[in-house]
Amino acid sequence: xxxxxxxxxxxxxxxxxxxxxxxIKAPAGxxxxxxxxxxxxxxxxxxxxxxxxxxxxxxxxxxxxVNADExxxxxxxxxxxxxxTLDGTPLExxxxxxxxxxx
Amino acid sequence: xxxxTILDMAAEAFGDRVGVVCGDTRLTYAExxxxxxxxxxxxxxxxxxxxxxxxxxxxxxxxxxxAAAYAGIAYVPINYRLTPDEINELVGRVAPAVxxxxxxxxxxxxxxxxxxxxxxxxxxxxxTDAAAEPPTPPEDPRAVAVQLFTSGTTxxxxxxxxxxxxxxxxxxxxxxxxxxxxxxxxxxxxxxYHIAGISSVLSSTYACRRMVQLESFDAKTWVDAATRxxxxxxxxxxxxxxxxxxxxxESAVQLPSLRSLAYGGGKxxxxxIANAMRLLPRVDFTNAYGLTETSSTIAxxxxxxxxxxxxxxxxxxxxxxCSVGRATGAVEIQIRDDDGRPVAANAAGLVFVRGGQxxxxxxxxxxxxxxxxxxxxxxxxxxxxxxxxxxxxxxxDVIVRGGENISPGEIEDVLLEHPSVADAAVVAVPxxxxxxxxxxxxxxxxxxxxxxDELQALVKSRxxxxxxxxxxxxxxxxxxxxxxxxLRRVIRQEMAAAS
Numbered sequence: 001x002x003x004x005x006x007x008x009x010x011x012x013x014x015x016x017x018x019x020x021x022x023x024i025k026a027p028a029g030x031x032x033x034x035x036x037x038x039x040x041x042x043x044x045x046x047x048x049x050x051x052x053x054x055x056x057x058x059x060x061x062x063x064x065x066v067n068a069d070e071x072x073x074x075x076x077x078x079x080x081x082x083x084x085t086l087d088g089t090p091l092e093x094x095x096x097x098x099x100x101x102x103x
Numbered sequence: 104x105x106x107x108t109i110l111d112m113a114a115e116a117f118g119d120r121v122g123v124v125c126g127d128t129r130l131t132y133a134e135x136x137x138x139x140x141x142x143x144x145x146x147x148x149x150x151x152x153x154x155x156x157x158x159x160x161x162x163x164x165x166x167x168x169x170a171a172a173y174a175g176i177a178y179v180p181i182n183y184r185l186t187p188d189e190i191n192e193l194v195g196r197v198a199p200a201v202x203x204x205x206x207x208x209x210x211x212x213x214x215x216x217x218x219x220x221x222x223x224x225x226x227x228x229x230x231t232d233a234a235a236e237p238p239t240p241p242e243d244p245r246a247v248a249v250q251l252f253t254s255g256t257t258x259x260x261x262x263x264x265x266x267x268x269x270x271x272x273x274x275x276x277x278x279x280x281x282x283x284x285x286x287x288x289x290x291x292x293x294x295x296y297h298i299a300g301i302s303s304v305l306s307s308t309y310a311c312r313r314m315v316q317l318e319s320f321d322a323k324t325w326v327d328a329a330t331r332x333x334x335x336x337x338x339x340x341x342x343x344x345x346x347x348x349x350x351x352x353e354s355a356v357q358l359p360s361l362r363s364l365a366y367g368g369g370k371x372x373x374x375x376i377a378n379a380m381r382l383l384p385r386v387d388f389t390n391a392y393g394l395t396e397t398s399s400t401i402a403x404x405x406x407x408x409x410x411x412x413x414x415x416x417x418x419x420x421x422x423x424x425c426s427v428g429r430a431t432g433a434v435e436i437q438i439r440d441d442d443g444r445p446v447a448a449n450a451a452g453l454v455f456v457r458g459g460q461x462x463x464x465x466x467x468x469x470x471x472x473x474x475x476x477x478x479x480x481x482x483x484x485x486x487x488x489x490x491x492x493x494x495x496x497x498x499x500d501v502i503v504r505g506g507e508n509i510s511p512g513e514i515e516d517v518l519l520e521h522p523s524v525a526d527a528a529v530v531a532v533p534x535x536x537x538x539x540x541x542x543x544x545x546x547x548x549x550x551x552x553x554x555x556d557e558l559q560a561l562v563k564s565r566x567x568x569x570x571x572x573x574x575x576x577x578x579x580x581x582x583x584x585x586x587x588x589x590l591r592r593v594i595r596q597e598m599a600a601a602s
Binding site (some may be wrong): 009011022064075077078081095096098100101 | 358
C-alpha cells in the first residue's frame with residue numbers, strides 16, 4: 001500500500017468501484033487511503049479490477065466517513081461498492097446531529 | 104474543493120427530482136446542471152473574471168451560482184434596488200464580467216467595454232449538450248466563489264468575499280445530504296444578492312429540496328405560492344413574517360403543508376413571533392443568526408428551544424425566546440470585552456466567531472480574522488449559562504455619552520411599551536457637553552397621541568437618567584433596508600442635520 005499526504009479539498013476515487021471522496025479534514029503525515037482493498041487514485045486516473053469481497057461494505061453518497069479519533073473526515077461525493085479504509089482500518093460513518101433547516 | 108460538487112451530488116443522486124420552480128418554469132436537478140454547464144462553457148474563455156447578476160429571483164440565480172463555480176470565476180449578485188449611479192459604480196468594480204440582467208435592470212446600465220450584458224432569457228436558453236464532456240472545475244479551495252457587496256447601513260458598500268472552502272464548510276457542516284423528503288419544498292423570498300439568497304440555493308440543492316422562487320416578496324403572493332406548491336419550509340426576515348401574520352389573520356388561510364419556518368436577518372419583535380406561533384401552532388420555528396462574512400447561519404434557536412422557552416415557568420428559560428439560540432456544531436462563539444479578553448457567562452461584550460465557514464474577509468481590507476482565526480461580528484451580546492446567545496445591537500450603534508456606553512436597544516424596548524408607539528429607533532445625537540447624547544425617532548400608531556414629556560418620563564421611570572432621550576422627533580415611518588434592518592445612519596444624519 002502506498003502512503004500519501006492528505007489535505008482538505010483533495011479528491012480521490014476508488015480504483016475498483018464507483019466511489020469518490022473529498023477530504024474535509026486530515027491530520028498531517030502520510031497514510032494508505034484505500035477503497036475496496038485498493039489504493040485510491042486521482043479523480044482523473046482510471047483503475048481496473050473489483051473490490052475485495054471482504055471490503056465491499058458499500059460507501060454512501062453524502063455520508064461523511066471518519067477514523068476512530070475523527071482526525072480524518074472524508075465526504076463521499078459518489079457512492080460505490082467498496083469500503084473506505086485508512087491504513088487498513090475501515091472508516092465509520094460520522095453520526096452528525098441534524099440541525100433544523102435555517103435557510 | 105469546489106461548490107459545483109453540491110450540484111453534482113444532487114444531480115447524481117436525485118437527478119429526476121424537481122430542484123427549481125419559478126412561475127411556470129420547473130427544472131430538475133439534472134436540467135439545472137445542464138444549464139449550469141452550458142453557461143460555464145460560455146464563461147470559459149470569455150475573459151470574464153466575474154459573473155454578475157442584476158435581477159430579481161429566477162432560475163438564473165442558481166444557474167449562475169453553479170455556472171461560475173464550474174467556470175472557476177466569482178459569482179457577484181448585485182442589489183437591483185440601488186440607484187442607477189450606485190449600480191453602475193458596483194458594476195465598474197467587477198469588470199471584466201458577464202452580467203445577467205432583466206429588461207428593467209438593463210435599462211439602468213451605462214454601456215461599458217468590459218461588461219458583456221446578457222438577458223436572463225438568453226442566459227437560461229444557452230444550448231445544452233448532454234453528450235459533451237462536462238466542464239472541469241478548478242479545485243483550489245481558496246478560490247473566491249462568491250463576492251457580495253454588503254448592504255452598507257453604515258457607509259459605502261464593501262465587497263465581502265466567500266471562498267469555496269468557506270461555503271463548503273457551511274453546507275457540509277450544517278446540512279445533511281439528501282435529507283429532504285420527495286415532496287418537500289422550500290419557499291425562497293429573500294433576494295438573490297443577500298447571503299440568505301445564496302445559502303438557500305446551496306442548502307436546498309444539498310438537501311435535494313425543491314426551491315420555489317418568488318420574484319419579490321409580498322404577503323399574499325407568498326401565502327398563495329406556499330399553498331399552491333405545498334411548501335414545507337421557508338426562511339423569512341422579520342418584516343416579511345409580520346406581514347404574513349397580518350395576512351393570515353385577515354384571510355384565515357391555513358398552511359397545512361408548512362412544517363418549518365426559519366427567520367433571521369434582523370431583530371424579531373416579540374409580538375410578531377408570538378402571533379405567528381399562535382396562528383401556526385403546528386409549525387416548527389427556527390431563529391437563525393448569521394452574517395454575510397460567516398457564510399450565513401452561525402447560531403440557531405430550534406423548534407424544541409422555542410417550545411421549551413414558551414412553556415417554561417423559569418424566567419431564565421423563558422427569555423431564551425428572545426435569544427438567537429446556540430452555536431451550530433460548525434462554529435464556536437465567544438464574547439470578549441473591549442480589551443479583547445473573553446468574559447464569563449452572562450457578561451456582555453462583543454460577539455466573536457470561529458470556524459471553517461467564517462471568511463471575515465473583504466476585497467480591499469483583506470482578512471479581519473485574528474491570529475487564532477476569530478472574527479469580530481461587531482454585534483454586541485452575551486451568552487447565558489447554557490450557551491444561548493442574546494444580541495444587543497451593533498457595536499457601531501452604541502451611544503457614547505460622556506464615556507458611558509449606552510445601547511439603543513434597551514431604550515427602544517421601553518419606548519415600544521407605550522401604547523401609542525408603533526416603532527422607535529434610538530441613535531446618537533451630537534452633544535456639546537457629553538460628546539454624544541441620546542436621540543429617538545418615534546412613529547405613533549394611527550390616531551394615537553403621545554407627548555415628548557410623556558415618553559421621556561416613561562424612559563426615566565424604567566432606566567437610568569442618562570438613557571432618557573434628550574431629543575425626540577416624530578416620523579410617519581422609519582427607514583428600513585429591504586431585509587428589515589433599520590437604517591440608523593439615515594436617522595442619525597437627519598437628526599444631526601436638524602440640530
